[in-house]
Amino acid sequence: MMKEKVSLGTINPVIPMDYPDPDIIRVGDTYYLATTTMHFFPGCEILRSYDLLHWEHASYVYDRLDDTDGQCLKNGENIYGKGMWAPCLRHHNGCYYLCFCANDTKKTYLYKAENIKGPWKKQYIEGFYHDASLLFDGDRVFIAFGNREIKLVELDKDLKGPKKGGLQRVLVREENNNYLSYEGCHFYKINDKYYIFLIHSLPTRWMRTQNYFVASSIEGEFRGGELFCDDMGYFGQGVAQGGIVDTPDGHWFTMLFQDRGGVGRTPFLLPLRWKGSTPYIEENGKLPSEIEICNTRPDHGYMALSGDDDFSEKGKKSNNADNRVTENEEFDSFGMKSFWQWNHQPEISLVKQDTKKRELLLSTDRICEKFDKAINTLTQRMTLPRSRASVILNVEGLKDGDRAGLGILCEEYCYLAIEKAGEESILLLISKENGEEVEKCRQSLGKDKAFSFRIDANTFAPVGNATVFWKKISEKEYKPLPFSKSLQFTLAHFMGCRFALFMFSTKKAGGTAAFSEFKYEVY
Template identity: 80%
Template sequence: MISEKVSLGTINPIIPTDYPDPDVIRVGDVYYLASTTMHFFPGCEILRSYDLLHWEHAAYVYDKLDSTEGQCLSNGENIYGKGMWAPCLRYHNGCFYLSFCANDTQKTYLYKADSINGPWKKQYIDGFYHDGSILFDGDRVFIAFGNREIKLVELDSELKGPKKGGLQRVLLRDENNPRLGYEGCHFYKINDRYYLFLIHSLPDRWMRTQNYFMATSLEGEFRGGELFCDDMGYFGQGVAQGGIVDTPEGHWFTMLFQDRGGVGRTPFLLPLRFKGANPYIEENGKLPSEIEICNTNPDHKYLSLTGSDDFSKTGKISNTEDGRVTTDAAFDSFGMRSFWQWNHQPEISLVKVDTRKRELVLSTDRICDKFDQAINTLTQRMTLPRSRASVIVNASGLKVGDRAGLGILCEEYCYLAIEKTDDGKQLLLISKENGDEVVKYTQSLGDEESYVFRVDANTYAPVGNATVFWKKLSENEFKPVPFSKSLQFTLAHFVGCRFALFILSMKNSGGKVSFSDFKYEVY
């Protein structure tokens, strides 16, 4: 265990990509962080750290939720801007608990596991608990939740629903804020006092602030106020909403997030201090210039949260003695590297990783004419301040009417594709603008089957931009496509922009595309 002082200016944001609504706990000398994953599968990613500064993938909680038409992108349905959000992660009596609500199903889910790696057992909590936060208090258990009106409900011992005759009350109201009332509950008991940490917006302008309220009993009045109001020098975007955690040495921190434009919502680590029982972040109106961090495993080598993939391995490892299938820690249960997520719940029978040829092969089984309705679209988060993705696309398996390539997934998406036509293959750039798909560039292609596509994304400003390139596999230099795409965060998807590998069939299903040598760079 090593303690070191670190400048705040060099560690924020802690994770320069889209991990919103962070809830963080410590179990022994290990920290875990759960985050919103919305419509992506596998879902509810949990990260691991030994120093609160560096994070790596630890687990996904589920491969599927309820397999609804929306979750599966079936019959024109989707769950963009919905799905799971604002998870609560707890560890109690040797068991991990993970709860969240899903706004497409209007249900509250609870998963339990003895190990962070699972298996996670699913159940429901009767009721819909927006931004719910669970508190274990002796032999009683409670959930605080809500928007504008923050409520408390005592749950039964199995966390299946409200306890008959249990405590239910309103803790706070913030109904007159014209922008955002209190929400984003994080609920704790520290030294016999009860703490609520919440966000809301300044009433006179849009800016998130972090707030706290404290009471000496669950029946008592919760009092408090603003805890942190600062944009950390970034375009008036406040830093707020997240959990708190203590270190083995007894220091406290809070993990909040900030809207960072097209890249999404990025976590920030801030020191949390106490004057008596009252928490505070700033000292004399300013953040301390440095904080002391305790590293409980200084020799640990962290896996990257984004990365390149040559598709030479899968994570499904057969155990020949008893036939079990296990998963390498760097991979998910679908066999993909953990930094990949499918746009919605995948139809995994249409996916093949050919480790001999080092290819990812995606096939179609339905007709689709929109990029954001294509199943089995494989995505990665973009990274601040600039990130780049390139991939080899082999079009030999396309049918007439198929499009396949590299895209930017967001509400106003764009994609660069090879399209198979009656007259041969063409290069096609499509951009969604004001709700409509617009053809921005076309070019006839020759007899070659493989091409390399590249997207360069600049995501520092609230509205970033991306440029697109391509080349024949035999060529050395990329050719720029005369087009620039704006990158921004919107509520319709509620996540940052992502790189995406895809295929869609507009006339006949059954086509396939092969991807190889995916390269990811941060620059």
């Protein structure tokens, strides 16, 4: 174990990517962070760290949720802005518990595992518990949840629903905030006192703040107030909502998040200190200039949360849809590297990796007219402040009307594609603007079969921008298109913008696009 002092200004956001609603625990010398993944599959990603500063993929909790039409992008349905969110991760009596609700099914899910990598066993908790947090208290277990009115319900011993005759009460209530009342529960028992940490907005204007309440007993009055109100120098966007954790040497930290425009919602690590039973972050209105970090495995090398893929390797697929154990932690149980996620639940029979040719093959089995309705779109998060993605596309297997390429997945998306028109390859740039698709470029490229696309994304400001480039595979230099795309976070998708590989058929299903040499760069 090694201790080091780190300047607080150099580590925030601690993960410069879209990992919202962080909940955090420590088990022995290892920290785990669970995050919202909404409509992306596999779902509910858990990260791992040994110093709270550097993070890597540890597990996905599920491959499939309920196989609904919305989750599978079938029959015109989708779950954008819905799906799973605000997970609660706990470790109790040698077992991991992961709880969340899904706003498309209106159900509350509980997954249990003896190993953080799984297998995770799924069950439901009767009721719908918004932004829920579990508390194991001796032989009792409680769930805190809600918005505006924060409630507490005692659960039965199997966590299948409310305990008959068990405690049910309101912990905190606020009715008259026109921006955001209390929500985002994180519930703890520390030194025989009960704490609830909540997100909130200033009542006079939109700005996230972090709040806390404490009581001496589970039935006592919860008192508290604002814990942190600071935009960390970023455009008035407050930092709030997340869990707290202690270190092996007795220090405390909180992992909150901040809206960071098009890149999404990024985790922030802040010191949590105590004056008796009162938590505080700032002293005399100021953060400390540096914090002391306890690194439990200083020689550990971390896997990146984004990256290149030449599709030359493939992870072992699991026969059990909830079994997360693979031969190599770098892969998920769909056989993809762990930094990839599918937009909605994939139809994996239409996906193939040819490891000899080093290609990812995406095929179609249905007609689709819009980019955001296409199944098997493969995505990676963007990274602050600037990130770049490029890929080679071979279109020999496309059928008439097929479109395949590289895009930006968000509500107001754009994509650069090759559209097959008879024997011709058509360069196509589509941008969704004010809810409507606009064709920005249509250019015949003759009978060429291989191309390379690139997207450069600048996501520092609340409204960022992206530029697009292309070239024939025989050419050395990329050609820019006269186009700039605004990148911003919207509530319709509720996730940050992502780079996306895609293929869809507008006329006849059955075509195949071949992707190779995917490159990812932070610059």
